[in-house]
Every structure is written in C-alpha cells, then in structure tokens.
Amino acid sequence: MEKWEKRPWIDVTCSYIPVEIIHAAGFTPRRVVFPVEVKNKAFSPASLPVNFCSYVKACLHPNDAAGIVFTTCCDSMRRGYDLITTCKKPAFLLDLPRSLTSRTTDYYQEQLLHLANWLVEIGGKPVTRESLANSMTLYNNLKYQLNNHLQESNNIWEFVLEKQKLIQAFLTTSPEEVLKQLKVNFWAAGLKEKGASSLKKIPILLSGTTLPEVSILTNLMESNFNLVALDFCGEARFTPLADNFSFSANFFELLKDLTLTYLNKPPCPRMVFQERRAAYLANLLLSSKAKGVIYYSLKFCDHGLYEVPLWRRICQQQKTAFLHLETEYQSSISGQLGTRLQAFKEAIQGRFLT
Amino acid sequence: MNIKELIARNLQNKGIKYFTRPSFYFLLKILTAFWRPQKGRWPQKISLSFYLDLLHRAYRKKQPVVWTNVYTPPELIWALGGIPFMPEIFAAVAASLGLAPFFLKKAGEAWYSTDLCSFHRGALGMMHSRLVPPPDLVLATSQLCDGAVKFLEAASAFYQCPFYLLHIPYPVTSPAKAQTWLAEELTALARDLKPLLLVMPQTINKVANHSNQAREHLLAVNQLRQQIPSPYRGSEALSDVTMHLLALGTTYGTAFYRHLEDNLSERVKNKRPVLPQQKYRLLWLHFRPYYPNFLFDFLEKHHGAAVAFEEVNAVTWEKLSVDDFWFSLAAKILANPLWGPAERRVVQAVSLARLYQVHGVIHFAQGGCRQSNGSVFLLRETLRRHKIPFLNLEGDCIDERNFMAGQTMTRLESFLELLEG
Amino acid sequence: MITAGIDVGSNTTKVVILRDGEWLGDALVLTGADNRGSAEKALAQATKAAGIKRTDIAHCVATGYGRINIPFADRKITEISCHGRGAYAVFPGTRTVIDIGGQDSKVIRIDAPGRVVDFIMNDKCAAGTGRFLEVMARALEITLPEMAAIASKSKNPVTISNTCTVFAESEVISYLAQGLPKEDIIRGLHEAIVDRIESMALRLGVEQEVTMTGGVALNKAIVATLRKRLKQTLLLPPQPQLIGAYGAALIAANQA
Numbered sequence A: 001m002e003k004w005e006k007r008p009w010i011d012v013t014c015s016y017i018p019v020e021i022i023h024a025a026g027f028t029p030r031r032v033v034f035p036v037e038v039k040n041k042a043f044s045p046a047s048l049p050v051n052f053c054s055y056v057k058a059c060l061h062p063n064d065a066a067g068i069v070f071t072t073c074c075d076s077m078r079r080g081y082d083l084i085t086t087c088k089k090p091a092f093l094l095d096l097p098r099s100l101t102s103r104t105t106d107y108y109q110e111q112l113l114h115l116a117n118w119l120v121e122i123g124g125k126p127v128t129r130e131s132l133a134n135s136m137t138l139y140n141n142l143k144y145q146l147n148n149h150l151q152e153s154n155n156i157w158e159f160v161l162e163k164q165k166l167i168q169a170f171l172t173t174s175p176e177e178v179l180k181q182l183k184v185n186f187w188a189a190g191l192k193e194k195g196a197s198s199l200k201k202i203p204i205l206l207s208g209t210t211l212p213e214v215s216i217l218t219n220l221m222e223s224n225f226n227l228v229a230l231d232f233c234g235e236a237r238f239t240p241l242a243d244n245f246s247f248s249a250n251f252f253e254l255l256k257d258l259t260l261t262y263l264n265k266p267p268c269p270r271m272v273f274q275e276r277r278a279a280y281l282a283n284l285l286l287s288s289k290a291k292g293v294i295y296y297s298l299k300f301c302d303h304g305l306y307e308v309p310l311w312r313r314i315c316q317q318q319k320t321a322f323l324h325l326e327t328e329y330q331s332s333i334s335g336q337l338g339t340r341l342q343a344f345k346e347a348i349q350g351r352f353l354t
Numbered sequence B: 001m002n003i004k005e006l007i008a009r010n011l012q013n014k015g016i017k018y019f020t021r022p023s024f025y026f027l028l029k030i031l032t033a034f035w036r037p038q039k040g041r042w043p044q045k046i047s048l049s050f051y052l053d054l055l056h057r058a059y060r061k062k063q064p065v066v067w068t069n070v071y072t073p074p075e076l077i078w079a080l081g082g083i084p085f086m087p088e089i090f091a092a093v094a095a096s097l098g099l100a101p102f103f104l105k106k107a108g109e110a111w112y113s114t115d116l117c118s119f120h121r122g123a124l125g126m127m128h129s130r131l132v133p134p135p136d137l138v139l140a141t142s143q144l145c146d147g148a149v150k151f152l153e154a155a156s157a158f159y160q161c162p163f164y165l166l167h168i169p170y171p172v173t174s175p176a177k178a179q180t181w182l183a184e185e186l187t188a189l190a191r192d193l194k195p196l197l198l199v200m201p202q203t204i205n206k207v208a209n210h211s212n213q214a215r216e217h218l219l220a221v222n223q224l225r226q227q228i229p230s231p232y233r234g235s236e237a238l239s240d241v242t243m244h245l246l247a248l249g250t251t252y253g254t255a256f257y258r259h260l261e262d263n264l265s266e267r268v269k270n271k272r273p274v275l276p277q278q279k280y281r282l283l284w285l286h287f288r289p290y291y292p293n294f295l296f297d298f299l300e301k302h303h304g305a306a307v308a309f310e311e312v313n314a315v316t317w318e319k320l321s322v323d324d325f326w327f328s329l330a331a332k333i334l335a336n337p338l339w340g341p342a343e344r345r346v347v348q349a350v351s352l353a354r355l356y357q358v359h360g361v362i363h364f365a366q367g368g369c370r371q372s373n374g375s376v377f378l379l380r381e382t383l384r385r386h387k388i389p390f391l392n393l394e395g396d397c398i399d400e401r402n403f404m405a406g407q408t409m410t411r412l413e414s415f416l417e418l419l420e421g
Numbered sequence C: 001m002i003t004a005g006i007d008v009g010s011n012t013t014k015v016v017i018l019r020d021g022e023w024l025g026d027a028l029v030l031t032g033a034d035n036r037g038s039a040e041k042a043l044a045q046a047t048k049a050a051g052i053k054r055t056d057i058a059h060c061v062a063t064g065y066g067r068i069n070i071p072f073a074d075r076k077i078t079e080i081s082c083h084g085r086g087a088y089a090v091f092p093g094t095r096t097v098i099d100i101g102g103q104d105s106k107v108i109r110i111d112a113p114g115r116v117v118d119f120i121m122n123d124k125c126a127a128g129t130g131r132f133l134e135v136m137a138r139a140l141e142i143t144l145p146e147m148a149a150i151a152s153k154s155k156n157p158v159t160i161s162n163t164c165t166v167f168a169e170s171e172v173i174s175y176l177a178q179g180l181p182k183e184d185i186i187r188g189l190h191e192a193i194v195d196r197i198e199s200m201a202l203r204l205g206v207e208q209e210v211t212m213t214g215g216v217a218l219n220k221a222i223v224a225t226l227r228k229r230l231k232q233t234l235l236l237p238p239q240p241q242l243i244g245a246y247g248a249a250l251i252a253a254n255q256a
Helices: A019-024 A054-059 A076-085 A104-121 A130-150 A157-172 A175-183 A196-200 A215-222 A253-262 A275-287 A302-317 A335-349 B003-011 B014-020 B020-035 B041-059 B074-079 B087-096 B098-108 B117-127 B144-159 B175-193 B201-224 B236-246 B249-267 B295-303 B325-334 B342-357 B376-386 B405-420 C035-050 C078-089 C131-138 C145-151 C167-177 C182-202 C221-232 C240-255
Strands: A009-012 A030-032 A067-071 A091-094 A202-208 A223-231 A291-298 A321-327 B067-069 B084-085 B139-143 B163-166 B279-283 B304-309 B360-366 B390-395 C002-008 C011-017 C022-030 C059-063 C096-098 C105-110 C116-121 C209-212
Touching: A009 A019, A009 B279, A019 A030, A019 A104, A019 A130, A030 A157, A030 B139, A067 A076, A076 A091, A076 B342, A091 A104, A104 A253, A104 B175, A130 A175, A130 A215, A130 A253, A157 A215, A196 A291, A202 A215, A202 A275, A202 A302, A202 A335, A202 B067, A215 A335, A223 A275, A253 B249, A253 B279, A275 A302, A275 B041, A291 A302, A302 A321, A302 B144, A321 A335, A321 C035, A321 C116, A335 B074, A335 C078, A335 C116, B003 B295, B003 C116, B014 B020, B014 B175, B041 B084, B041 B236, B041 B249, B041 C105, B067 B144, B074 B201, B074 B325, B084 C022, B087 B098, B087 B117, B087 B144, B087 B236, B098 B295, B098 C182, B117 B144, B117 C105, B139 B144, B163 B175, B175 B325, B201 B249, B201 B325, B236 B249, B236 B279, B236 B304, B279 B342, B295 B304, B295 B405, B342 B376, B360 B376, B360 B405, B376 B390, B390 B405, B390 C240, C002 C240, C011 C035, C011 C240, C022 C035, C022 C240, C035 C059, C078 C096, C078 C105, C078 C116, C078 C209, C096 C182, C105 C182, C116 C182, C131 C145, C131 C182, C145 C182, C145 C221, C209 C221, C209 C240
Parallel strands: A009 A030, A009 A067, A067 A091, A202 A223, A202 A291, A291 A321, B067 B084, B067 B139, B139 B163, B279 B304, B279 B360, B360 B390, C002 C059, C096 C209
Antiparallel strands: C002 C011, C011 C022, C096 C105, C105 C116
C-alpha cells in the first residue's frame, strides 16, 4: 500500500471548499456524491423535516471519514452541520461569503486559516508553505491533465456521461490515484469509438444546483438528448485551477491565491450578484447552441427554486425551450417526469404539424 | 360587500392606483390623528400611525426607500437617512387583511414555487402587483435565511436599482474578530451609500438614542410579562414584534414601547390580566399565522392557555453606542440567537422557558422555513432533556391554504391534554 | 388510410379511428388494472363501431400514462402533444389548451402552425384533477354528474383551504359535520380545482383561443368557473375526453 492510500478521508460538501488545504494537512478530501453507503438510517432522515434537501440528508449518513466540512452555502447545510455535531462527528463549517469584494476575500482567507487549524485539531499535520505549495501543484497538475483529456473529445453524448463519471471519480478519489489512472490512460479508453450517433440527438443545456446523479444523465440519453453544455458543481463550476501562484510566494500569498481562485470560479446559484450569474448563463446558452434548457433541481432547494424564473427569462430572450425537473437526490426520472421529458422533446422537434 | 372584498376587488382593477398615492396615506394619517383610543389602545394607534407615516413618506419619495430583510437592524437605515421597507412585514400585513391569496397567486404566475417561504412569495406577489413603494436601493443582510437574500436580489433586478449585500459573519469562530470585521463592513457600507443616502451624524445620535430608549421600555415590558397571570396577549405580541423589527430608532418606536410599558404596569398593578382563568403558560417560537384564524382564540378562550412569551420579542442586544455606532450595531446583529448554530436558539429557548415559567413550548413550523424547521430536532431533544413539553405545530404564517384547521386543533388539544398530565 | 389513436388514461381508455382524417368510430372503456387488456377491448369496440377490421388499421399511436404498455402501437407519444394536436384540429385558432384528466392536468401553449411551444403539468398531488372530484363525490355520497348540477345552485361557496386531496376530504367532512349546505361545499370544491388550473394557466400565459379538453371539461360548473376566472371564452369540443385519442390518430396519419 502506498503512503497516500493510508491517508484518512475528509468529506466535503461544496465545490467552494479548497481541497488543496485538506490535502496539505495530510488528509484526502472526498466530495459527498452518490451512491452513499447507507449504514444507519435512524439518525438523519428522521431528524430533519420531510420538506428538506435530500442532498444534505445524504451528507449526514455515517461513514469512514475522519471529518466533514460544510459551508454556510444554504440554510439546510447549516442545519446539517448542527445535527452532525450532536453525534460527535468532527465537522467544520466554513463561512462562505456570497459576493466577491476585497473585504469578503480577506474574510474568506481568514476562514481558510480556521479550517487549517481545525484539521490539526482532528489529527492532521500543520499546513505549511511547503505542504500547501505541494498540494496546489499536485492538484494543478491533475486538473491540467484532466482538462487535456476532456478537451480531446467533442461534445458527444457518451462523452458527457463518461466525463461526468470521470469528474465524479476525481471528486471522490485521491488525486494521486487519479493521476496514476490517467497515466495508464484508463479513463479515456473507449471514448473515441463512441458517440458517432449524437448528430440526430437534440442538443440541450443541462443546469442544476448540485452534481447530477449519473442515472439522471442516463435517463436523458435514453430520451434522445445530446448534452452540449452542463452547468453543475461538477462541470462548468468545477473545482478551479490555482495557476497564478509561484513557489517563491509565502504562506499567506499562497492562501490568498487559493481564496481568489475559488471565489472567482463561475458562480453557483447561491452566489450574488444574480446579474453576474445571469450573464454567465446567457453566454453559456448562446455558445452551446442548445435548442433547450433542462433545469434539474433538488426538491426544497431554495437557491434552485429562485433560479427558475431567471432561467425562464434567459430562455425567453434567446427563444429556447425550457423545462424544470425537480426530484429528490438519488432518484431517476420516471412516471410523470418521464412524460414531461418526452413532451419537451416532442415540443422541440415540433413534428406534429397539421 | 365587506372591506376585505372591496380592497380585493380594487386590487384587480384601476382602484389599485389609490393605494400607491402618498395622499391616500396622508389622509389616513390625518384621520388616525383624530382617533382617541380607549385607555390601553394607545400602542395600536401609534403602530398604525407609524405604518401610515412610513407608507406616506415612502411614496412621497423625498427620502430614498431602502428595501431590506427582517432582522436587518432598522437603525442602520434610519441612521443613513433612508426609509427602511421590509416587504416580508407587509406580506404579513396583507395576510392579516385577508389579501395574501391574491399576492401568492401573483408570485405563482411569476414562476415562484409554492415550496418557497410564503413571506417571500407574498412579498414577491406584492412587487409584481406593483403595490409596494418601489425601492431606490436594496440592501440585503445575509442573516437568518437564504430566501431573504434571493428574494431581495430578485427585487433589485425587477426594479433595476442598486443591490448591496452585507455579509454577516456566521458566529462560530472568533466572535470578537467577527464583530470588528462587521463593524468595518458597516462603516464601509455607510461610506459607499453616502452619495445615495443622507448620512448625517446628528441622525445617528438621534437614532441611537431612540433605539436605546425603546430598548429600555421593551426590557421593562418583557419583565412585566414574567407576571402570572399574563398581562399581555401573545397573539398581540406576535403582531407588535414588527415595531421592534422596523420602528426602533424612531420616535414611534420609543412612544410605542413607552405606552406598552404603561399599559402593562397598570394591568399588573390593578390585577387585570388578559386571561384571568389562565391555566397554562406557553413559550412561542417563530412567528404566527397572520391571516384570520382561530388558533389563539382556541388556546386562550377555550383552554385558558396563554402565550406568555415569544422568542422573537427577546431583547438580545446591548445598548447602541452614540460614539461607536457601527461597532455597537455590529454587536446587535451578531447577538441575535436566531442567527448562527441552532444551539444558540435552543439555549435561549430553555432559558426563556425557565424565566417565564412556561408549561410548554410551541414551535410554529412555517412551511418553507428551512432554517427554523431544521433546528426542531435539537429543540425537541434539548427541551425533552429539561423536561419541558414541546409541540412542533406545522402550518404557514401567510398562506392559509397550508393551514389545516382540523389537524391543528387536534394537535393543540392533545398537547394541552399532555400538559394536564 | 385508416389510423387509430389510443389514449390510455388513469380512469378510462379511449380509442378514435380515422380514415384520411375523417372520424370513423370511437370507443371508451374503463382502464382498470390491465392497461393492455383495456386497450384491446376499446380497440375492438372502436373497430366494430367504425365497421372495419383491426388489420385495416395502417398506423396506430398510443398516448396517455399507460402508453408504454401497448405493444401493438407503432409509436408512443405524450398526451401533451396529442391533446395539442387534437384541439388544434378541432379549433385551428387554438393557442392554449387546458386539459384536465383523471390524474394529470396540463396547460399547453401552441403556436400558429399548431406546434406545442410550452406546457406545464400539475405536480404529483391530485388536487386540480378529475381524481380530486371523484374522491370528493364519494365523501359527499353523490355521483359526478350530480356534482356540477348541485354546485350551480350555490350562492355562498365555502373556502376549501387545503391543497392536498386527502386533507381537503377531511375538510369537507368537517364542513358536513358543521351542517353547511352541500351545494356550498361542492361549489367550494370546484373553486379549489379552478384555483389550481388558473394558477398554472396564468403562469404559462393564456393566449386566445382557449380550448378545454379531457373528461373534466364535461363538468359544466368547472367550465363556467374557469371561464369567469380567466375572463376568456372556452372552446369545448363535442367529446372533450376523446381529444387525446383523436390527436394520436391524427399524428398516426402524419407519421405513417
């Protein structure tokens, strides 16, 4: 077993958490994505109301992680943190500002220092200039390689599915492991032969609040859609590259660079200002040449629900069809949702003329 | 045709313009001035005058109107020379007039989901009906709930006016640093808003003094409420809470709480409780349904159960400082136990339950309120440990379609039977 | 060319048979638990009514929630496209279709050439659908046709505040216990359904002309209330419950 394979896991719940710091403290960061192994149901679902985010409920399931990091990204997450602290699991709540100013950047940087201290409290190594620089280099290297792989292929449906699997694997595996796999070109295997059939499919943009469950993507594939653009935590809002730092930088300069990189990434629905996100979405839609937008959100996600009027406005302006699908986390599209999806496709194709 | 129907009908036709004219509120203000209320009704007159004055000034547009969310200290905006307008409060006012369904429907038309908090949906409906004074700027404070920030952001886009966001540090780590940081934010905000608003030091002095005076009266009111039986109806207190959410820092706020203190002193002195046959005392968490409903009559008249105190009326902050206004305002914001880990709220609930010698605690679970409903588990567990009975009463403060009369009655009755032991 | 449209709804299965777009025959049977069996039965009745053999049918399209269980259909199309197509064929000026079926209600916007451009469906809850009326009719111990007639007598409808069918039922029972007149309760129920539909319609935007389809369009009280609320003339096809199947048969003709 290699050294990095023995490192304890730290679960992360939000794409604004700089994983580099966790790695620098001697842990392996791991994004909570499905399938989550449910060992003990007695605690989380019963403790939170029925009309509550199912992703947060998923984050509360006991597992083998040494700790979990939340952000103040939404009310449900905050309450999830409250609840998990009652069962003595080490948890940290990172106070994430919604806007990007010099003052909020300084504030977030301070919060990252608290995170580093907490990691030491739960048995991690102190984050030093060297360890942080090493982790940042490792992640940068990995992200560059990933991007190269991802850019090799066209926007073809099978590729999108594989790409999501790859990104989700990246988010849930140690960076060393992903690099090892990339070296043997394991992930890209078979991608090039696939996807020729995508031409007849309907190009759509899929947007949403959190990571799309792979079965949702499969449902869409079966409904004859081609995903030409995605706007998810795991896609355009994917963990960014901290590529401006230099090795001569001191610890605080490194931290500053990391802070700015994360706060500057494409905004998620929770961030203000809405117009910044609206402009980002409008450009994404325009450049994707999608014929429709499917907005997929989790039930009881307020940020997601507030995004629906925004998306409708953008789609109206660009004369693009829009469909909102709402499900619980880890559920597939079936029954009435399936009918909506099929009707959406029929409407875009406009085949049933007189 | 009753008044409610008359207003509702006018909302749907040209009559709407009367509600958006300053002269309409000015006229009502004059009429109110002639009202000589019975003894004990003075606070109601002051509160009515305050709202009419606020609407009159907001429509007259001599001062900039600043839309903000509940729990943003109103002193902040009064001190900056603006008129604070909290649409969530006006959603409750609309509900009390029976008009909420009209506005909720409007919000639905604009694609706002019924899963969102009805305070915000009601406010969005009022905005889309253009039945609220339009803002000159929108100032959101990132405390309490996500819905408030998102709703205010949508309002700023709707009215095409500047949007400011004040990040409120989450009080988990280093509170002292958080206060300093927030004070700096407030100072910077005041500087940024200077060209838009009228920041004058004498206003700050006035606002701080009024706020502190009102706070003293409110402290006295809260102390008088410890008397058994209760001198003040919980249902009224849950409506009057809007005065400390919006009127602190004004002459109205001070006068309101001064009269309220006088009333309650008189009631205690002359042994005139609001519920002579008081059987149970309750602590109320969160707000109440504001549309006409039977809930409090059912508790008070049928079962002799008085809401002795409400968490939203607790004075959790220290006096504001005239010399270091922004620093003390930052302290006020951060002292709110409803912001931050749920444990802060739970600790306050236990201590209020002890202080007001209640028999049980009711949490009114507002349908779309994730931050409050998410803490029910901890509230229930902690109160159980302290042997304080707890009821989580599901309902809705604004949307009466989510109020289940039969079920609510059964739950309340069972809870009261449980208190009887 | 002879084509058939089969609409397997939650309550009833409908079949319409066309020859070159001309109505040859139709049938309506209860769906029951066996979707495929009901479809077979309805198809047999319709072919008999049309005076043709089943093998004469050149193309067949299935729609409705049970469409996936009809193996003999050549294509499966959603009820949204079929109702849009059917309503447009009956009234070519149609731009908005309101379809209230047994388990779903929908508002569909179509453009001048008859394409579906947008739609909205009810959420999982049954309020605002035919099922809601059925449950309530049972609670009130009356038949569905009686409901509309009784509702029109009311002058003072009660407010049904619950949006959930199950809770609304208990609300109705408590109103009955309070001795409120049945006609006021029934009228209140109609208003509650229309509330749901109206909110969906306003959300999507109502463009004239508006055509109502689906079984609930046979309920005169619902139609009258909706007409009043939307301040629009509502066009009613002769057999609104068959419009989905009719649209499916028309699409079958295009697709063949």
